[in-house]
Amino acid sequence: MFISALNKRKLQLKLGFTLIEVLVVIGILGILATVALVAINPAEAQKKARDTARLKDMATLQAIIEQYYQDNPGTLTGLNANKESGPTVLKTCSTNWLGVNLCPYANVIPVDPINRATSVTDSAGTAVPGTNAYYYFRYSTAGYKLCTYMESASNKEKIKMINDGGNNDTNFEVFSASTITCP
Structure with a gap:
């Protein structure tokens, strides 16, 4: 024992x-x-998620602007007027970054997921060096163009911005006039 x-x-x-x-x-x-x-590369996953939000926002913005154009033909006139989403812009319908009161069409206007101004263009459409924005809205008497920059390298290849019908191979574009250029 x-x-x-x-x-x-x-x-x-x-x-x-x-x-x-x-x-x-x-x-x-x-x-x-x-x-x-x-x-896993979480930084790339975050970029892809922001790019997905950008594509969704482009479709939303295009629908809002098309409705506005149908109800108010010829109201957005000007020679290459430029607007870009940036950190000081608001997403409310009346004081948004597009510069047009869109309250009848949307309560909130989409802004870039990062929403920081990284680029500015002058009235001639020339980009100011050292800056680059993610959302652009340009319009003229010919129509409008919305542009966004894809952040993820793999999304740039998948989306094939070269085949979106626009004239800028580095931006994803939705437009009513392909002759308008994005910065």
Whole structure:
């Protein structure tokens, strides 16, 4: 009986893990987590999500502007008037970045998911160096054009901005007049 109690005591002592074993397991888990994080690439996933929102916003903006044009023909006139989404713009219907009161058509006007002004164009449509915006709205007597820049490299390849019918291969464009250019 004394021997079996001693053996039982030894078995109880061997049931735990040593510090070295625990550290090795933590190290292996850390390596696996790093490999998984690199494979998932959360920064690219966020860019893709913002690009998806941009494409949805372009469709929404196009529908709003088309409704506005049907109800108010010829009201947006001017020679290459430029508007861009930026950090100081509001999304309300009356004081939005498009510069047109669109309250009858939408309560909120979409803005870029990042919504920071990274580009500005002058009245001639020339981009000011060192800046670049994600949403552009240009209109003239010929019609309008909405442009957005795709952030994700894989989305740029998938969407094939070269085949959207517009004249700018670096932006995704929706328009009523393809002759209008985006900056």
